[in-house]
Amino acid sequence: MNMITNHMPTAELQALDAAHHIHPFSTQDEIANKGVRVITRASGVTLTDSEGCEILDAMAGLWCVNLGYGRDELADVAARQMRELPYYNTFFQTTHVPAIALAAKLAELAPGDLNHVFYAGSGSEANDTNMRMVRTYWAQKGKPEKKIIISRKNAYHGSTMAGASLGGMTPMHEQGGLPIPDVHHIDQPHWYEEGGDMSREEFGLQRAQELEKAILELGEDKIAAFIGEPIQGAGGVVIPPSTYWPEIQRICDKYEILLIADEVICGFGRTGNWFGSQTMGIKPHIMTIAKGLSSGYAPIGGSIVCDEVVEVIGACEFNHGYTYSGHPVAAAVALENLRILEEEGIVDKVREETGPYLKEKWEALEDHPLVGEARVEGLMGTIALTPNKETRAPFAGDSGTVGYICREFCFANNLVMRHVGDRMIISPPLVISKAEIDTLVERATMALDLTFARIKEDGLYK
Numbered sequence: 001m002n003m004i005t006n007h008m009p010t011a012e013l014q015a016l017d018a019a020h021h022i023h024p025f026s027t028q029d030e031i032a033n034k035g036v037r038v039i040t041r042a043s044g045v046t047l048t049d050s051e052g053c054e055i056l057d058a059m060a061g062l063w064c065v066n067l068g069y070g071r072d073e074l075a076d077v078a079a080r081q082m083r084e085l086p087y088y089n090t091f092f093q094t095t096h097v098p099a100i101a102l103a104a105k106l107a108e109l110a111p112g113d114l115n116h117v118f119y120a121g122s123g124s125e126a127n128d129t130n131m132r133m134v135r136t137y138w139a140q141k142g143k144p145e146k147k148i149i150i151s152r153k154n155a156y157h158g159s160t161m162a163g164a165s166l167g168g169m170t171p172m173h174e175q176g177g178l179p180i181p182d183v184h185h186i187d188q189p190h191w192y193e194e195g196g197d198m199s200r201e202e203f204g205l206q207r208a209q210e211l212e213k214a215i216l217e218l219g220e221d222k223i224a225a226f227i228g229e230p231i232q233g234a235g236g237v238v239i240p241p242s243t244y245w246p247e248i249q250r251i252c253d254k255y256e257i258l259l260i261a262d263e264v265i266c267g268f269g270r271t272g273n274w275f276g277s278q279t280m281g282i283k284p285h286i287m288t289i290a291k292g293l294s295s296g297y298a299p300i301g302g303s304i305v306c307d308e309v310v311e312v313i314g315a316c317e318f319n320h321g322y323t324y325s326g327h328p329v330a331a332a333v334a335l336e337n338l339r340i341l342e343e344e345g346i347v348d349k350v351r352e353e354t355g356p357y358l359k360e361k362w363e364a365l366e367d368h369p370l371v372g373e374a375r376v377e378g379l380m381g382t383i384a385l386t387p388n389k390e391t392r393a394p395f396a397g398d399s400g401t402v403g404y405i406c407r408e409f410c411f412a413n414n415l416v417m418r419h420v421g422d423r424m425i426i427s428p429p430l431v432i433s434k435a436e437i438d439t440l441v442e443r444a445t446m447a448l449d450l451t452f453a454r455i456k457e458d459g460l461y462k
Contacts, residue, residue: 368449
């Protein structure tokens with residue numbers, strides 16, 4: 001029998017939510033008409049809603065609950081820290097033990113000379129920091145005209161003014177007068193949708209070389225940095241061709257452009273290494289971190305910064321910071337989260353066991369008549385839905401119509417799997433077992449079968 005935590009009836013909760021709660025990335029009218037799903041508790045990879053339904057969370061919340069739900073150690077650490085020192089700031093030549101200890105641990109885990117941490121409350125805030133930091137760096141070096149940051153179309157770097165500008169999501173740019181000045185976007189390395197007749201390798205090189213072309217067109221003396229996710233997450237789990245990142249690295253090195261790796265999703269084990277930069281073989285000057293840093297148990301983000309950048313900006317007063325930079329409770333929770341990930345060998349397990357197991361099961365979905373591509377890196381996967389496997393053609397109707405149908409079938413069958421256009425994506429907690437991967441793939445297959453039947457019935461399979 002499913003236990004339900006004592007609460008108001010679901011319909012009352014839904015009505016209160018619709019009356020007072022503005023949701024991110026949502027149509028409020030639709031929420032009011034349809035009613036939200038109310039999540040009341042969670043354990044491991046399983047969510048429980050207000051009706052007692054148990055749901056396999058194949059998105060780890062928002063790509064963040066790497067350690068899984070219900071870890072008492074994190075709750076205990078948070079309570080202990082709240083009693084000892086619930087808050088103090090890190091402004092005005094002051095600090096506290098959790099911020100110190102976490103920065104030291106991150107410096108130990110991060111590759112190369114990434115030895116310094118500037119704290120934020122989220123990945124969005126951290127990318128705001130990065131924009132100001134790289135511009136301050138060049139100004140301190142006597143080159144204040146080096147302001148432009150190059151990013152990519154369909155990238156996601158947060159939802160603040162700077163974060164959304166750095167990102168390349170057109171629907172976000174259509175609201176609020178974005179992007180802000182001095183952000184330039186080049187094409188993404190999305191072979192399946194944009195590669196045409198080229199091989200993946202040829203296409204990867206061509207897309208990377210757009211960076212060099214942009215640097216030369218805009219002027220080398222005006223470019224501050226290039227920012228990219230090792231694997232584009234919200235854009236649909238776009239795993240770049242093997243030729244892409246080595247060429248990006250070569251170009252950044254050649255023109256002495258700062259390289260920012262947005263590790264908000266890829267960091268802390270998601271790709272089978274501590275950081276996606278290690279998986280992709282790149283050497284960034286700055287890494288953006290958040291999400292898996294605390295497994296979502298407390299809001300925290302930051303920038304891990306290399307020695308050279310810190311040496312330059314450290315000579316001036318960097319007039320930037322947040323009330324919650326290095327919040328002691330969040331820092332203590334993050335430190336405990338990293339301890340568990342390390343001591344329980346969870347990152348190694350993703351690389352050596354569950355990642356390869358998911359890859360085998362997931363890629364077999366390409367046999368389904370609706371699936372044109374199924375790819376995985378570590379524990380993040382993507383499947384492209386298509387009416388024609390050979391041509392990789394999109395559906396005739398509006399993009400996302402079929403993906404949304406599939407997503408609704410997933411939710412109805414107690415699986416959280418997102419859609420990006422007509423592409424389905426997953427990013428389960430890193431603690432997922434092989435048996436739970438089997439359940440995930442079974443439910444995904446069921447959703448694909450139901451979607452295939454529905455779109456044929458509705459005349460959308462064309």
